[in-house]
Amino acid sequence: MSAWAGPAFQSSLTYQLDLTTLPDQATTITAKLKAGGIGYCPEWVITGTVLTLTTTLGRD
Numbered sequence: 001m002s003a004w005a006g007p008a009f010q011s012s013l014t015y016q017l018d019l020t021t022l023p024d025q026a027t028t029i030t031a032k033l034k035a036g037g038i039g040y041c042p043e044w045v046i047t048g049t050v051l052t053l054t055t056t057l058g059r060d
Contacts, residue, residue: 013032015025033040 013029015022015029018025030040
């Protein structure tokens with residue numbers, strides 16, 4: 001292992017997977033990132049969420 005392992009994390013930001021509050025959580029997290037001087041530049045990434053990748057929901 002090298003002596004330098006990259007930058008150390010000073011804190012972590014978490015969120016709850018609750019679709020009714022997710023927009024408000026995203027606003028709060030974004031404000032914290034910007035206040036901390038972290039360059040926030042989102043990318044559009046499409047991923048599955050809870051149960052969207054199962055065949056059960058795709059059935060009629």
